[in-house]
Amino acid sequence: MREELFVSGRDIPNIDPYLNIWHWQIPIYLFLGGLAAGILFFAGLFTVMGKEKEMETTVKWATFLVPGVLILGLIALFLDLKHKLFFWQLYTTIRLESPMSWGAWVLMFITPLSIIWVAAYIKDIIPQWNWKFGYLNSFEKWVNSNRRPIAWVMMVFSLILGIYTGILLSAFNARPLWNNAILGPLFLISGMSTGVATTMWMSKNHTERKTLGKIDLVLIGIELFLITHMIMGFLAGPTVQLEAAGLFLGGDFTVSFWVFVIILGLVFPAILEIMELSGYKVPIAIPAILILMGGLVFRFIMVEAGQLTRYLY
Amino acid sequence: MRYAMAVDTKKCVGCSDCVVACQTENNVPIGYCRDWIVENVDGTYPNVEIELRSERCNHCDNSPCVRCCPTGASHIVEGGIVLVTHEKCIGCGACIQSCPYDARYSHPDGYVDKCTFCEHRVKKGDQPACVAVCPTKCLYFGDLDDPYSDVSQVLKHRKFKVLAPEAGTNPQIYFLT
Numbered sequence: 485m486r487e488e489l490f491v492s493g494r495d496i497p498n499i500d501p502y503l504n505i506w507h508w509q510i511p512i513y514l515f516l517g518g519l520a521a522g523i524l525f526f527a528g529l530f531t532v533m534g535k536e537k538e539m540e541t542t543v544k545w546a547t548f549l550v551p552g553v554l555i556l557g558l559i560a561l562f563l564d565l566k567h568k569l570f571f572w573q574l575y576t577t578i579r580l581e582s583p584m585s586w587g588a589w590v591l592m593f594i595t596p597l598s599i600i601w602v603a604a605y606i607k608d609i610i611p612q613w614n615w616k617f618g619y620l621n622s623f624e625k626w627v628n629s630n631r632r633p634i635a636w637v638m639m640v641f642s643l644i645l646g647i648y649t650g651i652l653l654s655a656f657n658a659r660p661l662w663n664n665a666i667l668g669p670l671f672l673i674s675g676m677s678t679g680v681a682t683t684m685w686m687s688k689n690h691t692e693r694k695t696l697g698k699i700d701l702v703l704i705g706i707e708l709f710l711i712t713h714m715i716m717g718f719l720a721g722p723t724v725q726l727e728a729a730g731l732f733l734g735g736d737f738t739v740s741f742w743v744f745v746i747i748l749g750l751v752f753p754a755i756l757e758i759m760e761l762s763g764y765k766v767p768i769a770i771p772a773i774l775i776l777m778g779g780l781v782f783r784f785i786m787v788e789a790g791q792l793t794r795y796l797y
Numbered sequence: 798m799r800y801a802m803a804v805d806t807k808k809c810v811g812c813s814d815c816v817v818a819c820q821t822e823n824n825v826p827i828g829y830c831r832d833w834i835v836e837n838v839d840g841t842y843p844n845v846e847i848e849l850r851s852e853r854c855n856h857c858d859n860s861p862c863v864r865c866c867p868t869g870a871s872h873i874v875e876g877g878i879v880l881v882t883h884e885k886c887i888g889c890g891a892c893i894q895s896c897p898y899d900a901r902y903s904h905p906d907g908y909v910d911k912c913t914f915c916e917h918r919v920k921k922g923d924q925p926a927c928v929a930v931c932p933t934k935c936l937y938f939g940d941l942d943d944p945y946s947d948v949s950q951v952l953k954h955r956k957f958k959v960l961a962p963e964a965g966t967n968p969q970i971y972f973l974t
Contacts, residue, residue: 494833494834494835494852496829496830496833497828498828498829498902499829499830499899499902500899502902502903503893503899503902505890505893505894505903506890506894564889564890565887565888565889566887566888566889566890566903566907566908566909567886567887567888567906567907567908568887568888568907570868570884570885570886570887570888570907570908571887573868573870573884573885573886573887574867574868574887576868577868577869579866579867579868579869581864581865582864582865582866582867582891583865584865584867584889584891585867585868587867588867655864655865655895656861656865656891656894656895657861657895657897657964657965657966658861658894658895658896658897658964659894722963724963791894794897794899795897795898795960795961795963795964796897796898796899796960796961
């Protein structure tokens with residue numbers, strides 16, 4: 485009989501309360517990184533497919549958000565560091581086993597790439613724009629005549645960026661809620677969905693919106709499927725993962741997860757998009773904002789809840 | 798060479814001398830510690846058992862903290878000791894998240910700090926500070942590759958366990974039960 489089980493554990497006031505070392509900066513970054521990856525991926529995809537005219541917002545206008553989004557994300561990441569002045573140590577080495585090293589290098593590559601992508605479109609917004617230096621003009625010409633190969637590179641790197649936001653967490657064996665193979669694809673799809681929602685919100689073109697709405701519906705479907713499988717995986721797992729699933733199935737995060745992420749963040753916008761596609765007038769901002777809110781809340785919940793799941797103490 | 802430590806849970810009285818010795822030896826800031834005492838009380842009253850454990854970094858063979866470190870600040874030196882180079886650490890917290898034993902903490906100066914097995918003493922042939930001061934002699938330290946070292950001998954003759962073996966890290970702190 486072990487009805488009364490006491491595990492007194494340890495209590496170090498200066499350490500134990502601070503082991504959940506990641507706060508708002510990380511979920512904000514994960515959200516912004518996923519958003520940027522989503523916008524860039526579809527900009528690249530429709531460029532490669534040769535639909536620059538039909539999908540102008542996706543290929544052109546939405547990407548103007550990306551450099552800002554990525555820089556905000558980088559600022560959040562920088563604020564998270566505790567030994568800030570040493571951040572450059574990230575770029576003195578490449579560590580293939582460390583997801584964070586991958587992330588640092590991908591960001592180092594994709595941020596300038598997105599700036600170049602946008603800068604070569606700037607004359608479409610400000611026609612009298614002048615680059616002042618001749619080599620910048622010729623570089624712009626080169627970028628505009630090589631959009632397709634650049635789009636391929638951008639797609640690959642945005643996939644790495646999107647999937648990395650999940651793998652960053654799933655690589656931690658010691659936090660059982662994060663430690664599942666589905667988290668990488670799940671965060672990638674969720675990030676793509678937020679990217680598509682943003683583009684859809686910005687688009688003025690009816691057919692473009694319709695195409696994006698269909699893509700978003702598919703992404704939401706995949707996301708629900710992956711979340712179901714994640715929870716099934718936990719329920720078939722060891723004790724620590726059962727406890728992790730318990731946080732969403734009756735535990736502290738039940739309401740926030742099911743109400744804000746599943747219902748308001750995925751199911752309800754999906755219904756609105758289906759209504760829109762079948763001819764009802766739905767203000768596009770509503771599903772878009774709900775999807776963005778759902779993605780953000782999902783990342784906050786995953787980061788917070790994950791740090792509560794432990795092996796000991 | 799493979800350094801390891803054995804903790805005799807039958808002899809430990811939980812006096813915390815190991816904790817204070819470590820803080821003094823390694824100049825650990827006040828209020829922080831690299832090793833600690835866990836008291837487990839288990840069972841149904843009146844049949845309860847108590848187990849006292851002096852715990853610290855497990856210097857795992859398969860150390861997730863070293864794998865996830867983006868700068869290489871966390872690394873392994875001779876004897877399997879896991880160390881952190883303070884000047885390379887950016888304080889990202891990845892290693893703190895990756896440790897199933899919660900053995901790492903954020904030093905007030907920003908970098909991540911943890912038990913070093915008193916590497917500076919061990920390489921001179923001394924015992925780690927915690928082992929040297931233990932009044933009940935319940936800590937054994939040595940080289941597992943040497944069959945005559947204290948730790949090899951005691952692991953040969955006693956039953957032992959490790960913490961959270963299911964985490965798959967192959968920890969090197971053994972608890973004699």
